[in-house]
Amino acid sequence: MKSAEDARRFAFVQNAAGRFVPTEVNGRTETPYQGVHAHRPTGRKAAPPIPNLADYPARDSKLFPDLHTALEHCGLRDGMALSTHHHFRDGDLLGNQLLDTCAEMGVRDLRWFPSASFPCHAPVIRHLESGVVHHIEGSLNGPLGDFCSRGRMRGLGVLRSHGGRAQAIQDGEIHIDIAVIAAPTADPFGNANGVHGPTACGNLGYALPDAMYADKVIVVTDNLVPFPALPIQIPGHYADCVVVQEQIGDPAKILSGTTELTRSPDRLYIARLVAEFIRDTGIMKDGFSFQGGAGGISLAFTIFLGEMMKQAGVTASWIHGGTNKYLVRMLEEGLCRALVDGQAFDLDAVGSISRNRNHVSTSPLISYNYHAKGNFLGNLDVAVLGATEVDLDWNANVVTHSDGRLLHGIGGWQNCMLAGCTVLAVPSFRDRTPVIVDRVTSLCAPGELVDVVVTERGIAINPRREDLRKAVRASRLPVRELADIKSDVERLCGRPAPHPVLDNVVAVVKWVDGTVLDSVRQIPG
Amino acid sequence: MSRHAEAGRKGREARSDCHVTIEPTESGGINLEVTSRVDYLYADAIRSLVLDALDRLEVTDARVTVEDQGAVPFVMLARVETAVRRAWPGRPFPECLPETDPAGTVPTARDRWRRSRLYLPGNEPKYLLNAHIHGADAVILDLEDAVPPAERDAALLLVRNALHALSFGDCERMVRVNRLPQGLDDIPPLVRAHVQVLLLPKCEDPEQVRAAAALVETTRAEAGVKAQVYLMPILESPRGMLQALEIAEASPLTAALTWGLEDYLREIGGRRTPDGEETLWARSQVVNAARAAGVQPIDTVYADIENLDGLREHTRRARDFGFEGKGCIHPRQVPVVNEVFIPQPAEVAEACAIIEAFEAARREGRSVVAIGRRMIDAPVVNRAGRIVELARRAGLLPDEGGTR
Secondary structure, eight states: OOOHHHHHHOOEEEOTTSOEEESEETTEEOOBOOOTTTOOOOSOOOOOOOOOGGGSOSTTTTEESSHHHHHHHTTOOTTOEEEEOOTTGGGBOHHHHHHHHHHHTTOOSEEEEESOOOGGGTTHHHHHHHTSEEEEOSOOOHHHHHHHHTTOSSSOEEEOOHHHHHHHHHTTSSOOSEEEEEESEEOTTOOEEBSSSTTOOBOOGGGHHHHHHOSEEEEEESOBOSSOOSSOSBOGGGOSEEEEOSOSBOHHHHSOSTTSOOOOHHHHHHHHHHHHHHHHTTOSSTTEEEEEOOSHHHHHHHHHHHHHHHHHTOOEEEEEEEEOHHHHHHHHTTSEEEEEEEEEOSHHHHHHHHHOTTEEEOOHHHHTOSSSSOOGGGGOOEEEEOOSEEETTOOEEOSBOTTSOBOOOOTTHHHHTTSSEEEEEOOSEETTEESEESSOSSOOBOGGGOOEEEETTEEEEOTTOHHHHHHTTTSOOOEEOHHHHHHHHHHHHOOOOOOOOOSOEEEEEEOTTSOEEEEEEOOOO | OOOOEEEEOOSTTSTTOEEEEEEEOSSSOEEEEEEETTHHHHHHHHHHHHHHHHHHTTOOSEEEEEEESSOOHHHHHHHHHHHHHHHSTTOOOOOOOOOOOTTOOOOOOTTOOOSEEEEEETTOHHHHHTGGGGOOSEEEEESSTTSOGGGHHHHHHHHHHHHHHOOOTTSEEEEEOOSTTGGGGGHHHHHHTTOOEEEETTOOOHHHHHHHHHHHHHHHHHHTOOSOOEEEEEEOSHHHHHTHHHHHTSOTTBOEEEEOHHHHHHHHTOOOOTTOGGGHHHHHHHHHHHHHHTOEEEEEEOOOTTOHHHHHHHHHHHHHHTOOEEEESSTTHHHHHHHHTSOOHHHHHHHHHHHHHHHHHHHTTOSOEEETTEEEOHHHHHHHHHHHHHHHHTTSSOOOSOOO
């Protein structure tokens, strides 16, 4: 339990977005958010220690009998930072196996640095309570989100986008002592890929920065093959140890659910409006590019847009995204030239990665990293995203529910804000909870980057985007002002009262450049 | 006489609904307990809404619980009123109405386009809230087959409140009442709530239509409702079919005539076949009776919501048969039906010519409109105007700079 003293210890400053944020997080000095492109750090990137071939002389010398011995070999001790990845999503078994092993080994105060956590990681609460794990830096949702939201985690949660996580590793903002990479297929040298094996998930891009920058790297697989494991997605020259476990993921949960087309008529309607918006603004033209999504509205909009592209005879240059059978079909039908894959969501996508040379895997380190010589978003014409809240200054929230409870990770959401046109596709209210509010509970995207909000009650275009407003003036789209949609909803639902949160900060939201954008406060209960 | 009563649904899957219980007591005032998934936003609002409703319903002593899954005010009011009426059966209560939508209702007309009409179960709050967004020409809030008999009192209050609180955008506001004579009880509160079309199910006798029409007119007069309310009888039995013409022309309020395939087929002992021969006579009967009476013939629904190609084919046949519209039981059916009933290019061209001739006659001060030797009368001009408007909406003709 965090004491009142802990809470008072933070010094707060008001950042460029007007939010009060701590200047120190988990012992690190932090920079408050300065503005979208204002923060320009100097210096050099982080670097792992120089390894020596003499320490890895023989064939098979990296193979260890189990996680325990591998962790021992890597020098596991109290207070270390350990990372894992969410390629298996809610089917991940390795995260729990790792922390259980650490508990057996008697270490304490670890920092767990997952690329994302899922409800399957609820058992980690036990290790947080017993002191094995000090705190988690990574997305917090489900039971872990509740645990953190109620102020029960020592240390602060740190919520970063996928690109922000890669940036933080690269810049040395977070130092990973041991990266543990779940590999659907690996060889004894440590070459790893996600294309083959019983837990095939397509792409291992989230683990790339960890492999490059961690002091030690353990590759864990349930499908060991002779050298070389092809294709090489994570090169084995980063690996210290290779461990074979009986099972590292639950295949039934790795690729399930997310490619189901929504049956909600309201969501389908919003998805169709989004596609019509992209068509009628002229964004949909030969050679354009977009971010495809999985699940809900973002999946449905892709399908509608694909139909409209076919009708108009338009092809895209590339599509970025969580990939699925619908995007694979578009690639195969010639509706796009390339599929750039951050994450595969079904077996069609996994198969396509291995057989289609125009379907390529990428890592957030390359596609989303803000501290880089450009990233893929500079080439992306439009991204369609969800949100829990958006306010009249166009600020948006994706991490907390309106009651302040941590609900989602940021994922690629913040990164996609830098696309040519950013569309939030959201219902205007969910079970009487308005989505358009006076002030977002948690600030995750500054309003100047949110271009369009599409709801079932109309499309609102940010006044900063006069070009888009003009582009749809002659169309039949139901374009309205954001404030009008908001008052419609308040007339129906009633005006919500300000709700209670406590002063105690439980987590911070980082911007894509590593600065602190907002604080997440404790909720009662 | 009072008793313990409940209304609404429980549990997390009862989204946008709430559950209310009332335990009448002898004394002690109102004892209210509320749990809500949106209490962090609306705890005080919910309490004062319920207390105010009980006050308006003149309930002074009761234990009341509300278990809320995000019901908006008009839904919660309907559930409270339902529970109160059930707790004191037979006692007269005032209507406990929500605030009226300031957007008001879009006026309708006897011969308005009714290509698609979307059925919505009248006791499901979550379907009512966004019913208007799917592009249907009309929404039908259903009090009959889509509502379990024990919940029809609840559905009536919910639908009545929805008609007060929601404008339903461009959609014509229809309600399918219960089978007459029970359905007569539904009519006055709906007329006061500005319903625009009443669907009369299982119509078998022109007297039923006349009784409904008379009740509509007296309620309008008493309540000072200016806007006209139209009727659409539904023929669902052999007896009704045989009386089709008499039913269609029973009242000047009747705007359209439709039929229900499932019930009709069951009653004649027929079976559905691919070419639909078993309903050939019924369909002919509906179209001919409607045309003879000067009302719109509207086709029944298509039950397989997964099969949009089947729906398209079925709708095309209905259009070619003379029907002007079709019922939809799922929002995904609406665009298909609308598209089929979009006027054909030849029709659009003819309508444009008629409008042009009419405009020319008006400019020249002539009272007679003609194209060549064909005389054009007012209903034909009106119809041409609507075809032109539909064609504009569908993008077949450029906008006149006006809005939808």
